[in-house]
Amino acid sequence: MDPRSQIIVALDCDNRATADAVVEQLGGECRFYKVGLELLTAxxxxxxxxxxxxxxxLFLDLKLFEIPNSVAGAVxxxxxxxxxxVTVHGMGGISIMSAAVDAARDFPGLRILALTVVTSMTDADLTDIGVGGTVDEQVLRLARLAQKAGCHGVIASPQDVAALRSTLGPDALIVTPGVALPGESPAEHARPGTPRAAITAGASHVVVGRTVTRAADPAAAFRLVRASLAP
Incomplete structure:
Protein backbone atom coordinates (compact mmCIF):
# COMPACT_ATOMS: atom_id res chain seq x y z
CA MET A 1 0.00 0.00 0.00
CA ASP A 2 1.17 3.53 -0.80
CA PRO A 3 2.39 5.03 2.51
CA ARG A 4 0.34 8.16 1.77
CA SER A 5 -2.81 6.03 1.96
CA GLN A 6 -1.68 4.39 5.19
CA ILE A 7 -1.39 7.70 7.04
CA ILE A 8 -4.60 9.25 8.34
CA VAL A 9 -4.25 12.81 9.63
CA ALA A 10 -6.54 13.56 12.56
CA LEU A 11 -8.25 16.94 12.23
CA ASP A 12 -8.80 17.23 15.99
CA CYS A 13 -9.60 20.93 15.74
CA ASP A 14 -12.21 23.02 17.54
CA ASN A 15 -13.09 25.14 14.50
CA ARG A 16 -13.43 24.90 10.74
CA ALA A 17 -10.83 27.56 9.93
CA THR A 18 -8.03 25.66 11.67
CA ALA A 19 -8.98 22.41 9.96
CA ASP A 20 -9.14 24.10 6.56
CA ALA A 21 -5.70 25.64 7.11
CA VAL A 22 -4.17 22.23 7.85
CA VAL A 23 -5.76 20.68 4.77
CA GLU A 24 -4.60 23.57 2.63
CA GLN A 25 -1.03 23.32 3.92
CA LEU A 26 -0.92 19.57 3.31
CA GLY A 27 -2.32 19.90 -0.20
CA GLY A 28 -1.79 16.76 -2.24
CA GLU A 29 0.51 15.17 0.34
CA CYS A 30 -2.34 13.76 2.42
CA ARG A 31 -5.15 11.63 1.01
CA PHE A 32 -6.89 10.51 4.21
CA TYR A 33 -8.30 12.52 7.13
CA LYS A 34 -10.02 11.70 10.40
CA VAL A 35 -12.88 13.84 11.64
CA GLY A 36 -13.97 13.19 15.21
CA LEU A 37 -16.61 14.47 17.57
CA GLU A 38 -14.87 17.78 18.28
CA LEU A 39 -14.71 19.06 14.71
CA LEU A 40 -18.02 17.49 13.72
CA THR A 41 -19.75 19.28 16.61
CA ALA A 42 -17.98 22.57 15.91
CA LEU A 58 -12.66 10.32 5.37
CA PHE A 59 -12.49 8.36 8.60
CA LEU A 60 -15.46 9.50 10.69
CA ASP A 61 -14.60 8.64 14.28
CA LEU A 62 -18.02 8.60 15.96
CA LYS A 63 -17.40 5.73 18.41
CA LEU A 64 -21.09 4.81 18.17
CA PHE A 65 -22.52 3.26 21.32
CA GLU A 66 -26.32 3.40 21.21
CA ILE A 67 -29.30 1.14 20.63
CA PRO A 68 -28.90 -0.78 17.33
CA ASN A 69 -31.54 1.21 15.45
CA SER A 70 -29.87 4.53 16.29
CA VAL A 71 -26.45 3.16 15.37
CA ALA A 72 -27.80 1.96 12.03
CA GLY A 73 -29.25 5.40 11.33
CA ALA A 74 -25.97 7.12 12.10
CA VAL A 75 -24.07 4.71 9.85
CA VAL A 86 -16.86 4.90 10.67
CA THR A 87 -16.30 3.59 14.19
CA VAL A 88 -18.58 1.74 16.57
CA HIS A 89 -17.77 0.77 20.17
CA GLY A 90 -16.87 -2.90 20.51
CA MET A 91 -18.12 -2.80 24.10
CA GLY A 92 -21.60 -2.15 22.72
CA GLY A 93 -21.78 -5.84 21.90
CA ILE A 94 -22.55 -7.90 18.85
CA SER A 95 -26.06 -6.55 18.21
CA ILE A 96 -24.81 -2.95 17.93
CA MET A 97 -21.86 -3.90 15.74
CA SER A 98 -24.03 -6.11 13.52
CA ALA A 99 -26.52 -3.26 13.07
CA ALA A 100 -23.70 -1.01 11.92
CA VAL A 101 -22.41 -3.62 9.47
CA ASP A 102 -25.89 -4.23 8.05
CA ALA A 103 -26.50 -0.50 7.59
CA ALA A 104 -23.20 -0.12 5.74
CA ARG A 105 -24.14 -2.68 3.07
CA ASP A 106 -25.86 0.01 0.99
CA PHE A 107 -22.54 1.89 0.77
CA PRO A 108 -19.91 -0.36 -0.86
CA GLY A 109 -17.04 1.96 0.04
CA LEU A 110 -17.92 2.22 3.73
CA ARG A 111 -16.01 0.16 6.29
CA ILE A 112 -17.13 -0.42 9.88
CA LEU A 113 -14.35 -0.43 12.46
CA ALA A 114 -14.85 -1.54 16.05
CA LEU A 115 -13.07 0.36 18.78
CA THR A 116 -11.48 -2.16 21.12
CA VAL A 117 -9.98 -0.32 24.12
CA VAL A 118 -9.36 3.43 24.01
CA THR A 119 -5.61 4.08 23.82
CA SER A 120 -5.66 6.18 27.00
CA MET A 121 -7.02 3.30 29.11
CA THR A 122 -4.98 1.02 31.36
CA ASP A 123 -5.67 -2.19 33.26
CA ALA A 124 -6.65 -0.09 36.28
CA ASP A 125 -9.22 1.81 34.21
CA LEU A 126 -10.83 -1.47 33.14
CA THR A 127 -10.99 -2.57 36.76
CA ASP A 128 -12.71 0.70 37.67
CA ILE A 129 -15.56 -0.03 35.24
CA GLY A 130 -15.90 -3.66 36.27
CA VAL A 131 -14.09 -5.32 33.38
CA GLY A 132 -11.96 -8.25 34.50
CA GLY A 133 -8.65 -9.09 32.87
CA THR A 134 -6.00 -6.98 31.26
CA VAL A 135 -6.22 -4.48 28.42
CA ASP A 136 -4.45 -6.98 26.16
CA GLU A 137 -7.10 -9.60 26.91
CA GLN A 138 -9.97 -7.17 26.43
CA VAL A 139 -8.63 -5.96 23.09
CA LEU A 140 -8.54 -9.50 21.70
CA ARG A 141 -11.92 -10.38 23.20
CA LEU A 142 -13.59 -7.41 21.52
CA ALA A 143 -11.70 -7.94 18.27
CA ARG A 144 -12.99 -11.49 18.01
CA LEU A 145 -16.51 -10.28 18.72
CA ALA A 146 -16.17 -7.57 16.07
CA GLN A 147 -15.03 -10.12 13.51
CA LYS A 148 -17.99 -12.34 14.40
CA ALA A 149 -20.32 -9.35 13.85
CA GLY A 150 -18.85 -8.79 10.38
CA CYS A 151 -16.85 -5.62 11.09
CA HIS A 152 -14.18 -4.81 8.53
CA GLY A 153 -11.57 -4.15 11.17
CA VAL A 154 -10.69 -2.63 14.52
CA ILE A 155 -9.19 0.40 16.21
CA ALA A 156 -6.44 -0.40 18.70
CA SER A 157 -3.14 0.85 20.04
CA PRO A 158 0.16 0.20 18.23
CA GLN A 159 1.10 -2.20 21.01
CA ASP A 160 -1.88 -4.43 20.20
CA VAL A 161 -1.23 -4.79 16.48
CA ALA A 162 0.87 -7.96 16.32
CA ALA A 163 -1.56 -9.97 18.43
CA LEU A 164 -4.52 -8.60 16.49
CA ARG A 165 -3.01 -9.42 13.10
CA SER A 166 -2.36 -12.96 14.26
CA THR A 167 -5.93 -13.25 15.56
CA LEU A 168 -7.86 -11.53 12.77
CA GLY A 169 -5.88 -12.72 9.75
CA PRO A 170 -4.44 -10.83 6.80
CA ASP A 171 -7.53 -9.06 5.48
CA ALA A 172 -8.81 -7.14 8.51
CA LEU A 173 -8.19 -3.42 8.77
CA ILE A 174 -6.21 -2.48 11.87
CA VAL A 175 -6.14 1.27 12.42
CA THR A 176 -3.86 2.61 15.12
CA PRO A 177 -4.09 5.97 16.85
CA GLY A 178 -1.51 6.75 19.51
CA VAL A 179 1.49 6.96 17.19
CA ALA A 180 4.30 9.49 17.42
CA LEU A 181 7.72 9.82 15.84
CA PRO A 182 10.71 8.77 17.98
CA GLY A 183 11.41 11.36 20.65
CA GLU A 184 7.95 12.91 20.54
CA SER A 185 5.52 12.87 23.44
CA PRO A 186 2.69 10.33 23.12
CA ALA A 187 0.38 12.87 24.78
CA GLU A 188 -2.54 11.19 26.54
CA HIS A 189 -2.02 7.76 24.97
CA ALA A 190 -1.11 5.10 27.52
CA ARG A 191 -0.03 2.50 24.94
CA PRO A 192 1.85 4.41 22.23
CA GLY A 193 4.22 3.40 19.46
CA THR A 194 5.92 4.76 16.39
CA PRO A 195 4.25 4.72 12.96
CA ARG A 196 6.94 2.38 11.62
CA ALA A 197 6.55 -0.08 14.50
CA ALA A 198 2.78 -0.16 14.01
CA ILE A 199 2.99 -0.79 10.26
CA THR A 200 5.78 -3.36 10.70
CA ALA A 201 3.63 -5.23 13.23
CA GLY A 202 0.77 -5.38 10.73
CA ALA A 203 -1.30 -2.21 11.02
CA SER A 204 -3.12 -1.21 7.85
CA HIS A 205 -3.26 2.48 8.81
CA VAL A 206 -1.79 4.84 11.40
CA VAL A 207 -3.52 7.95 12.70
CA VAL A 208 -1.29 10.95 13.33
CA GLY A 209 -2.50 14.14 14.94
CA ARG A 210 -0.45 16.93 16.48
CA THR A 211 2.76 15.48 15.02
CA VAL A 212 1.50 16.94 11.74
CA THR A 213 -1.27 19.39 12.57
CA ARG A 214 0.72 21.40 15.13
CA ALA A 215 3.99 21.39 13.21
CA ALA A 216 5.38 24.65 11.89
CA ASP A 217 5.33 23.02 8.44
CA PRO A 218 2.60 20.33 8.35
CA ALA A 219 3.57 19.13 4.87
CA ALA A 220 7.19 18.62 5.92
CA ALA A 221 6.04 16.80 9.06
CA PHE A 222 3.78 14.57 6.98
CA ARG A 223 6.72 13.71 4.73
CA LEU A 224 8.76 12.76 7.79
CA VAL A 225 6.03 10.35 8.91
CA ARG A 226 5.80 8.93 5.39
CA ALA A 227 9.56 8.50 5.19
CA SER A 228 9.53 6.68 8.53
CA LEU A 229 7.31 3.99 6.97
CA ALA A 230 9.74 3.24 4.14
CA PRO A 231 11.33 -0.23 4.31
Whole structure:
Protein backbone atom coordinates (compact mmCIF):
# COMPACT_ATOMS: atom_id res chain seq x y z
CA MET A 1 0.00 0.00 0.00
CA ASP A 2 1.17 3.53 -0.80
CA PRO A 3 2.39 5.03 2.51
CA ARG A 4 0.34 8.16 1.77
CA SER A 5 -2.81 6.03 1.96
CA GLN A 6 -1.68 4.39 5.19
CA ILE A 7 -1.39 7.70 7.04
CA ILE A 8 -4.60 9.25 8.34
CA VAL A 9 -4.25 12.81 9.63
CA ALA A 10 -6.54 13.56 12.56
CA LEU A 11 -8.25 16.94 12.23
CA ASP A 12 -8.80 17.23 15.99
CA CYS A 13 -9.60 20.93 15.74
CA ASP A 14 -12.21 23.02 17.54
CA ASN A 15 -13.09 25.14 14.50
CA ARG A 16 -13.43 24.90 10.74
CA ALA A 17 -10.83 27.56 9.93
CA THR A 18 -8.03 25.66 11.67
CA ALA A 19 -8.98 22.41 9.96
CA ASP A 20 -9.14 24.10 6.56
CA ALA A 21 -5.70 25.64 7.11
CA VAL A 22 -4.17 22.23 7.85
CA VAL A 23 -5.76 20.68 4.77
CA GLU A 24 -4.60 23.57 2.63
CA GLN A 25 -1.03 23.32 3.92
CA LEU A 26 -0.92 19.57 3.31
CA GLY A 27 -2.32 19.90 -0.20
CA GLY A 28 -1.79 16.76 -2.24
CA GLU A 29 0.51 15.17 0.34
CA CYS A 30 -2.34 13.76 2.42
CA ARG A 31 -5.15 11.63 1.01
CA PHE A 32 -6.89 10.51 4.21
CA TYR A 33 -8.30 12.52 7.13
CA LYS A 34 -10.02 11.70 10.40
CA VAL A 35 -12.88 13.84 11.64
CA GLY A 36 -13.97 13.19 15.21
CA LEU A 37 -16.61 14.47 17.57
CA GLU A 38 -14.87 17.78 18.28
CA LEU A 39 -14.71 19.06 14.71
CA LEU A 40 -18.02 17.49 13.72
CA THR A 41 -19.75 19.28 16.61
CA ALA A 42 -17.98 22.57 15.91
CA UNK A 43 -18.30 22.65 12.12
CA UNK A 44 -21.07 20.22 11.20
CA UNK A 45 -21.19 17.74 8.32
CA UNK A 46 -20.29 20.35 5.71
CA UNK A 47 -16.61 19.93 6.57
CA UNK A 48 -16.91 16.24 5.66
CA UNK A 49 -18.80 16.93 2.43
CA UNK A 50 -16.19 19.44 1.36
CA UNK A 51 -13.26 17.10 2.02
CA UNK A 52 -14.95 14.26 0.13
CA UNK A 53 -15.65 16.68 -2.74
CA UNK A 54 -11.91 17.42 -2.84
CA UNK A 55 -11.19 13.74 -3.38
CA UNK A 56 -10.09 12.98 0.18
CA UNK A 57 -10.93 9.79 2.05
CA LEU A 58 -12.66 10.32 5.37
CA PHE A 59 -12.49 8.36 8.60
CA LEU A 60 -15.46 9.50 10.69
CA ASP A 61 -14.60 8.64 14.28
CA LEU A 62 -18.02 8.60 15.96
CA LYS A 63 -17.40 5.73 18.41
CA LEU A 64 -21.09 4.81 18.17
CA PHE A 65 -22.52 3.26 21.32
CA GLU A 66 -26.32 3.40 21.21
CA ILE A 67 -29.30 1.14 20.63
CA PRO A 68 -28.90 -0.78 17.33
CA ASN A 69 -31.54 1.21 15.45
CA SER A 70 -29.87 4.53 16.29
CA VAL A 71 -26.45 3.16 15.37
CA ALA A 72 -27.80 1.96 12.03
CA GLY A 73 -29.25 5.40 11.33
CA ALA A 74 -25.97 7.12 12.10
CA VAL A 75 -24.07 4.71 9.85
CA UNK A 76 -26.47 5.36 6.98
CA UNK A 77 -25.99 9.12 7.47
CA UNK A 78 -22.21 8.63 7.41
CA UNK A 79 -22.48 6.58 4.24
CA UNK A 80 -24.55 9.29 2.57
CA UNK A 81 -21.77 11.77 3.35
CA UNK A 82 -19.32 9.63 1.41
CA UNK A 83 -17.01 8.62 4.25
CA UNK A 84 -14.75 5.57 3.97
CA UNK A 85 -14.66 4.45 7.61
CA VAL A 86 -16.86 4.90 10.67
CA THR A 87 -16.30 3.59 14.19
CA VAL A 88 -18.58 1.74 16.57
CA HIS A 89 -17.77 0.77 20.17
CA GLY A 90 -16.87 -2.90 20.51
CA MET A 91 -18.12 -2.80 24.10
CA GLY A 92 -21.60 -2.15 22.72
CA GLY A 93 -21.78 -5.84 21.90
CA ILE A 94 -22.55 -7.90 18.85
CA SER A 95 -26.06 -6.55 18.21
CA ILE A 96 -24.81 -2.95 17.93
CA MET A 97 -21.86 -3.90 15.74
CA SER A 98 -24.03 -6.11 13.52
CA ALA A 99 -26.52 -3.26 13.07
CA ALA A 100 -23.70 -1.01 11.92
CA VAL A 101 -22.41 -3.62 9.47
CA ASP A 102 -25.89 -4.23 8.05
CA ALA A 103 -26.50 -0.50 7.59
CA ALA A 104 -23.20 -0.12 5.74
CA ARG A 105 -24.14 -2.68 3.07
CA ASP A 106 -25.86 0.01 0.99
CA PHE A 107 -22.54 1.89 0.77
CA PRO A 108 -19.91 -0.36 -0.86
CA GLY A 109 -17.04 1.96 0.04
CA LEU A 110 -17.92 2.22 3.73
CA ARG A 111 -16.01 0.16 6.29
CA ILE A 112 -17.13 -0.42 9.88
CA LEU A 113 -14.35 -0.43 12.46
CA ALA A 114 -14.85 -1.54 16.05
CA LEU A 115 -13.07 0.36 18.78
CA THR A 116 -11.48 -2.16 21.12
CA VAL A 117 -9.98 -0.32 24.12
CA VAL A 118 -9.36 3.43 24.01
CA THR A 119 -5.61 4.08 23.82
CA SER A 120 -5.66 6.18 27.00
CA MET A 121 -7.02 3.30 29.11
CA THR A 122 -4.98 1.02 31.36
CA ASP A 123 -5.67 -2.19 33.26
CA ALA A 124 -6.65 -0.09 36.28
CA ASP A 125 -9.22 1.81 34.21
CA LEU A 126 -10.83 -1.47 33.14
CA THR A 127 -10.99 -2.57 36.76
CA ASP A 128 -12.71 0.70 37.67
CA ILE A 129 -15.56 -0.03 35.24
CA GLY A 130 -15.90 -3.66 36.27
CA VAL A 131 -14.09 -5.32 33.38
CA GLY A 132 -11.96 -8.25 34.50
CA GLY A 133 -8.65 -9.09 32.87
CA THR A 134 -6.00 -6.98 31.26
CA VAL A 135 -6.22 -4.48 28.42
CA ASP A 136 -4.45 -6.98 26.16
CA GLU A 137 -7.10 -9.60 26.91
CA GLN A 138 -9.97 -7.17 26.43
CA VAL A 139 -8.63 -5.96 23.09
CA LEU A 140 -8.54 -9.50 21.70
CA ARG A 141 -11.92 -10.38 23.20
CA LEU A 142 -13.59 -7.41 21.52
CA ALA A 143 -11.70 -7.94 18.27
CA ARG A 144 -12.99 -11.49 18.01
CA LEU A 145 -16.51 -10.28 18.72
CA ALA A 146 -16.17 -7.57 16.07
CA GLN A 147 -15.03 -10.12 13.51
CA LYS A 148 -17.99 -12.34 14.40
CA ALA A 149 -20.32 -9.35 13.85
CA GLY A 150 -18.85 -8.79 10.38
CA CYS A 151 -16.85 -5.62 11.09
CA HIS A 152 -14.18 -4.81 8.53
CA GLY A 153 -11.57 -4.15 11.17
CA VAL A 154 -10.69 -2.63 14.52
CA ILE A 155 -9.19 0.40 16.21
CA ALA A 156 -6.44 -0.40 18.70
CA SER A 157 -3.14 0.85 20.04
CA PRO A 158 0.16 0.20 18.23
CA GLN A 159 1.10 -2.20 21.01
CA ASP A 160 -1.88 -4.43 20.20
CA VAL A 161 -1.23 -4.79 16.48
CA ALA A 162 0.87 -7.96 16.32
CA ALA A 163 -1.56 -9.97 18.43
CA LEU A 164 -4.52 -8.60 16.49
CA ARG A 165 -3.01 -9.42 13.10
CA SER A 166 -2.36 -12.96 14.26
CA THR A 167 -5.93 -13.25 15.56
CA LEU A 168 -7.86 -11.53 12.77
CA GLY A 169 -5.88 -12.72 9.75
CA PRO A 170 -4.44 -10.83 6.80
CA ASP A 171 -7.53 -9.06 5.48
CA ALA A 172 -8.81 -7.14 8.51
CA LEU A 173 -8.19 -3.42 8.77
CA ILE A 174 -6.21 -2.48 11.87
CA VAL A 175 -6.14 1.27 12.42
CA THR A 176 -3.86 2.61 15.12
CA PRO A 177 -4.09 5.97 16.85
CA GLY A 178 -1.51 6.75 19.51
CA VAL A 179 1.49 6.96 17.19
CA ALA A 180 4.30 9.49 17.42
CA LEU A 181 7.72 9.82 15.84
CA PRO A 182 10.71 8.77 17.98
CA GLY A 183 11.41 11.36 20.65
CA GLU A 184 7.95 12.91 20.54
CA SER A 185 5.52 12.87 23.44
CA PRO A 186 2.69 10.33 23.12
CA ALA A 187 0.38 12.87 24.78
CA GLU A 188 -2.54 11.19 26.54
CA HIS A 189 -2.02 7.76 24.97
CA ALA A 190 -1.11 5.10 27.52
CA ARG A 191 -0.03 2.50 24.94
CA PRO A 192 1.85 4.41 22.23
CA GLY A 193 4.22 3.40 19.46
CA THR A 194 5.92 4.76 16.39
CA PRO A 195 4.25 4.72 12.96
CA ARG A 196 6.94 2.38 11.62
CA ALA A 197 6.55 -0.08 14.50
CA ALA A 198 2.78 -0.16 14.01
CA ILE A 199 2.99 -0.79 10.26
CA THR A 200 5.78 -3.36 10.70
CA ALA A 201 3.63 -5.23 13.23
CA GLY A 202 0.77 -5.38 10.73
CA ALA A 203 -1.30 -2.21 11.02
CA SER A 204 -3.12 -1.21 7.85
CA HIS A 205 -3.26 2.48 8.81
CA VAL A 206 -1.79 4.84 11.40
CA VAL A 207 -3.52 7.95 12.70
CA VAL A 208 -1.29 10.95 13.33
CA GLY A 209 -2.50 14.14 14.94
CA ARG A 210 -0.45 16.93 16.48
CA THR A 211 2.76 15.48 15.02
CA VAL A 212 1.50 16.94 11.74
CA THR A 213 -1.27 19.39 12.57
CA ARG A 214 0.72 21.40 15.13
CA ALA A 215 3.99 21.39 13.21
CA ALA A 216 5.38 24.65 11.89
CA ASP A 217 5.33 23.02 8.44
CA PRO A 218 2.60 20.33 8.35
CA ALA A 219 3.57 19.13 4.87
CA ALA A 220 7.19 18.62 5.92
CA ALA A 221 6.04 16.80 9.06
CA PHE A 222 3.78 14.57 6.98
CA ARG A 223 6.72 13.71 4.73
CA LEU A 224 8.76 12.76 7.79
CA VAL A 225 6.03 10.35 8.91
CA ARG A 226 5.80 8.93 5.39
CA ALA A 227 9.56 8.50 5.19
CA SER A 228 9.53 6.68 8.53
CA LEU A 229 7.31 3.99 6.97
CA ALA A 230 9.74 3.24 4.14
CA PRO A 231 11.33 -0.23 4.31
Missing amino acids: AGPEVIKDLVARGKE RAAGALGVSM
